[in-house]
Amino acid sequence: GAVVSQHPSRVICKSGTSVKIECRSLDFQATTMFWYRQFPKQSLMLMATSNEGSKATYEQGVEKDKFLINHASLTLSTLTVTSAHPEDSSFYICSAPARLAGGDEQFFGPGTRLTVL
Amino acid sequence: GENVEQHPSTLSVQEGDSAVIKCTYSDSASNYFPWYKQELGKRPQLIIDIRSNVGEKKDQRIAVTLNKTAKHFSLHITETQPEDSAVYFCSTTDSWGKLQFGAGTQVVVTP
Numbered sequence: 001g002a003v004v005s006q007h008p009s010r011v012i013c014k015s016g017t018s019v020k021i022e023c024r025s026l027d028f029q030a031t032t033m034f035w036y037r038q039f040p041k042q043s044l045m046l047m048a049t050s051n052e053g054s055k056a057t058y059e060q061g062v063e064k065d066k067f068l069i070n071h072a073s074l075t076l077s078t079l080t081v082t083s084a085h086p087e088d089s090s091f092y093i094c095s096a097p098a099r100l101a102g103g104d105e106q107f108f109g110p111g112t113r114l115t116v117l
Numbered sequence: 118g119e120n121v122e123q124h125p126s127t128l129s130v131q132e133g134d135s136a137v138i139k140c141t142y143s144d145s146a147s148n149y150f151p152w153y154k155q156e157l158g159k160r161p162q163l164i165i166d167i168r169s170n171v172g173e174k175k176d177q178r179i180a181v182t183l184n185k186t187a188k189h190f191s192l193h194i195t196e197t198q199p200e201d202s203a204v205y206f207c208s209t210t211d212s213w214g215k216l217q218f219g220a221g222t223q224v225v226v227t228p
Contacts, residue, residue, distance in 0.1 A: 043219065043220050046217065049215065060118075104214060105151070105166070106151070106210075106216055111159070
């Protein structure tokens with residue numbers, strides 16, 4: 001199956017700093033990747049769609065200037081949380097669709113646990 | 118946009134019994150309905166999926182049913198085991214490939 005990696009797996013930072021999270025498709029190309037945020041005991045909420053070679057599209061209520069997305073290649077998307085604050089502490093997960101056996105299954109990265117002090 | 122509702126939020130079952138989780142969705146254009154199992158601190162894992170041209174699908178102890186007219190789909194787990202304990206999410210994918218998740222069901226299987 002397709003493999004998606006994320007780095008780092010865990011990050012602790014001070015309030016006001018910026019944090020970059022990388023999402024890579026290891027054995028397939030992904031022109032589209034998705035970024036989700038999951039607070040404790042809650043569901044995954046889609047934040048934005050990352051598009052290779054063009055601007056990301058953001059879901060309603062997600063600040064594009066705070067959550068910067070760059071999809072510079074067919075295997076890498078990055079999410080930068082700018083000027084992070086404690087309320088940004090969450091589990092961030094990326095996914096990429098891969099057409100395997102005629103399907104369009106989404107493959108998830110292992111997630112990044114962000115803690116802002 | 119799509120709205121996915123999931124019930125129940127928690128489900129406790131005795132080992133060996135069946136568990137059923139139900140979801141409804143609002144967007145009639147949705148055509149792909151995956152179910153995910155998520156253990157604490159881990160990524161969601163696809164356990165079964167169904168497409169809009171099929172009414173039912175089964176994989177060993179897991180089955181999913183879809184009623185497109187009523188916009189309902191359900192997950193059935195039979196002969197539950199302690200390792201089935203996790204949070205389960207239903208979801209739908211629109212034509213853009215965007216996944217919308219239900220709120221999740223915490224399943225606890227007691228021995």
